[in-house]
Amino acid sequence: MVLNDSPLVAQATKTRVQAVLRDMGYVYDRAAGNMRSKRSSIVGMSICNLINPYFADVTAGIQEALEELGRVLVLGNCAESVPRQMSFLESLRQYRVEGVLLTPAIATPKSHVEQLHAWQIPLVQVTRYVAGVSSDYVGNDNKAGARLATRHLLDLGHERIAYLGRNRLTSTGKDRFDGFRTTMRDAGLTVRDEWVVDSPSTREDGFKGAVDVMQGRDAPTAILCFNDPIAFGAMLGLRSIGREPGADCSVVGMDDVSEAALWQPGLTTVSIGRDTIGRAAGQLLMKRLEEPERPFERVIIPPELVVRASTGPLRPVAAKAARAR
Structure with a gap:
């Protein structure tokens, strides 16, 4: 209960238990905890080109938003390679991620987005979108x-x-x-x-x-x-x-x-608004996790000269x- 920050435990008790854990060098077994909760607390992000400073800034905003929401970000840079992107998405499925944030690589086919839907993995497309297939989306106008x-x-x-x-x-x-x-x-x-x-x-x-x-x-x-x-x-x-x-x-x-x-x-x-896009993407994914059947949403951030x-x-x-x- 202390490790899960339960409000049922008095603060003085939490402090004593946390001190003992530090003295013993105890490390929480996250995988074992996930088996019981059936939630990984892991969100995957497939980025199209991390070398581009724009995408690096968006990723930083997403990571900050997810940390505040108690999620860990697993990042894959496909470097505009469609096969590499699909391989990473398949790996994320194996790790039972809670959701995926996707900036599609150049010429990404609809089948990649459709496959994530078939796997029932919540998805938000970020800054780019694959035309002709529905999903949550956050980007600029x-x-x-x-x-x-x-x-x-x-x-x-x-x-x-x-x-x-x-x-x-x-x-x-x-x-x-x-x-x-x-x-x-x-x-x-x-x-x-x-x-x-x-x-x-x-x-x-x-x-x-x-x-x-x-x-x-x-x-x-x-x-x-x-x-x-x-x-x-x-x-x-x-x-x-x-x-x-x-x-x-x-x-x-x-x-x-x-x-x-x-x-x-x-x-x-x-x-x-790179930071705004990143934070909005993280928040939209959390909304999708809480309400899996809600209608798809497009969040458009207005530009400024x-x-x-x-x-x-x-x-x-x-x-x-x-x-x-």
Whole structure:
């Protein structure tokens, strides 16, 4: 009863028992306790890419929320590998986890989510979702975030806007590009194919993408990036060809990782409440454990534009050159 923090035991008794346990070096056998309670107190999380600082921050928020709820987090980084993701999910089943938090790897099939439902393991998809199959979900309004970023560039006078890091195989990639394309269309502007770069979400791809779209006289005056790492690479790429981010070409990222504020110039980006998403995901999973038959719920965290020095008004010289072209 002391080990389970029972309210039926007086505090003085608890203190004496805990002192004896420490002196004896006693370690609670959690596995044996789980056999009696039939609850593991373990939650599994399959993360798609732990190297990405965004996903690392989300994971930290989830862990904090679960610790407060008396749960232990078992983490697996699938590194965008669908087979590795499925192998980890099968391992979680063997450990009889109470629930699973899933950020789906790129091109995750519906069968993975359907399999978790068939195993009757409570599931919350986090930041990404697999289309066409129902489950609890916590994430950012990615379309709205991309609209905020695009509208910011348009308000600064930029109409020649490139997009780096399009990904057609994840919900986040589809939603962010759709938000960009829709906002451009609503402004009466065309998204030029040669200024849209499909790529993974790395600095190296941002560097190469920025250099490629800026070649020649016909170049964009602003770049919207799928995420902050691509934007960091894009700013380095611009400098490699003698263009200064924020002055010669505006750059916007997405996610507002902690590094964004430290760059020179500071990166204009869209904050998506990483800690809020993590805590909401942990709490939603606990609600599912308490009420297994409740309707599926989608928790959408509103984005916020954070303006820094990597964006600026369209310079008169650039505007004149754009009209001439």
